[in-house]
Amino acid sequence: MAESLLKVENLQKYYGGLCAVAGVDLEVGRGQFVGLVGPNGCGKTTLLSSIYGLRPATSGRVTFAGRDIEKMMPHQIYDLGMANAFQFPRLFPTMSVLDNMIIAARNQPGDNIFNSLFRRGAWHRDEDRLAIRAMELLELLNISHLTFSKAGEMSGGQQKLLEIGRSLMSEPELLLLDEPAAGVNPVLGKQIFEELDRLKAEKGMSFLVIEHRLELLMAHADWVYVMDRGRVVLQGKPEQVVNDPVFFEVYIGSGAVEAGNE
Numbered sequence: 001m002a003e004s005l006l007k008v009e010n011l012q013k014y015y016g017g018l019c020a021v022a023g024v025d026l027e028v029g030r031g032q033f034v035g036l037v038g039p040n041g042c043g044k045t046t047l048l049s050s051i052y053g054l055r056p057a058t059s060g061r062v063t064f065a066g067r068d069i070e071k072m073m074p075h076q077i078y079d080l081g082m083a084n085a086f087q088f089p090r091l092f093p094t095m096s097v098l099d100n101m102i103i104a105a106r107n108q109p110g111d112n113i114f115n116s117l118f119r120r121g122a123w124h125r126d127e128d129r130l131a132i133r134a135m136e137l138l139e140l141l142n143i144s145h146l147t148f149s150k151a152g153e154m155s156g157g158q159q160k161l162l163e164i165g166r167s168l169m170s171e172p173e174l175l176l177l178d179e180p181a182a183g184v185n186p187v188l189g190k191q192i193f194e195e196l197d198r199l200k201a202e203k204g205m206s207f208l209v210i211e212h213r214l215e216l217l218m219a220h221a222d223w224v225y226v227m228d229r230g231r232v233v234l235q236g237k238p239e240q241v242v243n244d245p246v247f248f249e250v251y252i253g254s255g256a257v258e259a260g261n262e
């Protein structure tokens with residue numbers, strides 16, 4: 001396996017008395033595309049949120065690029081090179097799509113008062129570079145016709161694409177995605193996954209992706225974890241996972257597996 005980038009050890013997350021994640025071990029290697037699947041309510045989103053510090057883990061260890069991050073805040077984790085584009089877009093609805101993209105970039109030149117006062121040439125070049133990058137991503141995600149529209153006027157599916165685009169502006173080492181293809185049409189869903197593949201190949205980016213559209217996930221993932229009731233019950237290469245009876249059992253139910261074996 002590739003050098004480890006993210007390592008999760010025995011992560012548990014309780015909501016009061018409810019155990020949503022019951023001691024998960026998981027790893028993402030550098031340049032790897034890892035999928036996370038499982039039935040509704042099995043703890044996938046909670047696991048991603050706990051890794052990212054949005055819902056701090058009750059116990060367990062999370063290491064990213066060799067640093068312990070389980071006690072860190074999301075913005076600290078972001079600064080280390082991990083980004084997320086979760087289910088519910090957090091956009092600036094009255095700002096243009098382009099501005100939403102530019103503001104999401106890491107080391108926003110406008111944030112740096114020295115640059116904006118004394119290095120105006122460099123500031124403008126950086127702004128231009130960010131705008132070009134933003135427009136390339138908008139083109140790629142098929143929403144370039146909305147570049148100057150207000151983000152709040154986009155459809156739910158378009159906002160999701162924008163959120164993915166924004167998460168890519170920071171050029172993160174690892175991107176966490178929760179159902180990137182949900183709510184977008186099949187052609188666009190395929191395009192999103194192809195873009196993730198390209199980023200992996202060209203920039204060595206790594207991904208940890210929850211996706212219910214299994215045909216997409218299995219076609220693009222290097223490694224897949226299957227969760228059920230808060231635990232990892234199966235892991236392997238996509239072709240191994242889909243041919244494993246445990247996978248069938250988790251999705252179709254144990255009764256169906258027994259009936260199929262008779």
Ligand SMILES: Nc1ncnc2c1ncn2[C@@H]1O[C@H](COP(=O)(O)OP(=O)(O)OP(=O)(O)O)[C@@H](O)[C@H]1O
Pocket residue numbers: 015018020038039040041042043044045046047
């Ligand atoms: N904020 C919360 N407070 C209390 N319980 C929660 C909370 N969020 C999730 N849960 C519960 O934790 C369990 C795991 O939920 P989670 O959303 O992580 O699962 P999931 O696998 O991502 O589901 P889905 O595929 O439907 O998104 C479920 O029983 C859910 O009801």
